[in-house]
Amino acid sequence: MACSQLTASSISTRNVVASFEGLRPVQFHCTHVTIGNPARRSFKGLVVKAATAVAPKYTTLKPLGDRVLLKIKEAEEKTQGGILLPSNAQTKPQGGEVVAVGEGQSFGKIKVETSVKPGAQVVYSKYAGTEVDFNGEKHLILKDDDIVGILETDDIKDLKPLNDRVLIQIEKAEEKTSGGLFLTQATKDKPSFGTVVAVGPGLVDEEGNRKPLAVASGNTVLYSKYAGNDFKGKDGYEYITLRSSDVIAILS
Structure with missing residues (x-):
């Protein structure tokens, strides 16, 4: 009989076929739960x-x-x-x-x-x-x-960052390609640079002193993709908050 086998670190299936014919009862294959060696495929549990x-x-x-x-x-x-x-x-x-x-x-x-x-x-x-x-x-x-x-307030641009956080106004994505073709929303490449709006006071060191950040309001910066939290401002701009360590460089 074809069966599904579950291990402690993975779940694998072999030759499991489900069929539905009209309103006939469906017979399910047996399922065994065992603890043993991991199978070929594994994934983290939800x-x-x-x-x-x-x-x-x-x-x-x-x-x-x-x-x-x-x-x-x-x-x-x-x-x-x-x-x-x-x-x-x-x-x-x-x-x-x-x-x-x-x-x-x-x-x-x-x-x-x-x-x-x-x-x-x-x-x-x-x-x-x-x-x-x-x-x-x-x-x-x-x-x-x-x-x-x-x-x-209810406007993200008024945020006062804490510790080593930085608030950045994201540069708007290009509407056209270099050849003059208009881009759809799905094909626009989300930029990973923008203008610093506000910065936090810095982290506290072991002596209890705040260490100022390397960036300041008004700087145009390049930051790591997929970092921080995105927000939509009332002015139509997108903003992102991230740690100063996620800022890669200052552009000028």
């Missing part, structure tokens, strides 16, 4: 991340060390024109309000406080932290270093 629910009997949640507790902003359910969005089209929010902060990070005898305070509106990195259902609302516990910047 991980489903779910929020951790805190029991109602707990009324306070105090983050430790350099961790921060955020209340997550809800995803937009409508477009600006009032059209309802299906759940799969709603963008995952990357912003929230600081609810509580830890005591900070220690460097020997020096203690550095977190870079944000309760009440601040912040933007954080995608997939950072641990989601928690607390007091009936969605929260996130993440490290201070995973917070990209403070954003008190």
Whole structure:
């Protein structure tokens, strides 16, 4: 009998054929789960991340060390024109309000406080932290270093980067080829350079001092592709936030 064989590190199939004839019952081939040597093909398992629910009997949640507790902003359910969005089209929010902060990070005898305070509106990195259902609302516990910047308005160009983060206005993609042909949206090559709008104060060294970044506002820079987080500004420009280490060069 043809079977599917699952191992601890891989899943392989041999001669498995499924047939459907009208409304006849379908006979499934047997499946064995074994632990043994990996097969020829292997892949990493899929991980489903779910929020951790805190029991109602707990009324306070105090983050430790350099961790921060955020209340997550809800995803937009409508477009600006009032059209309802299906759940799969709603963008995952990357912003929230600081609810509580830890005591900070220690460097020997020096203690550095977190870079944000309760009440601040912040933007954080995608997939950072641990989601928690607390007091009936969605929260996130993440490290201070995973917070990209403070954003008190709803326009990304007003972002105040933290630590070694840089906010860049991306150069608009070319509309034509060198031969004068118009490019479609799908064929436009996304540029990996732009103008620095704002920079963070730098990272803290072991002596508790901030080390200034090598780039400054107004610099035109080249940065690594696929780095950072992209945002759409109200002015029609695209922006990206990334670490200063992802900036490759200054153009002039």
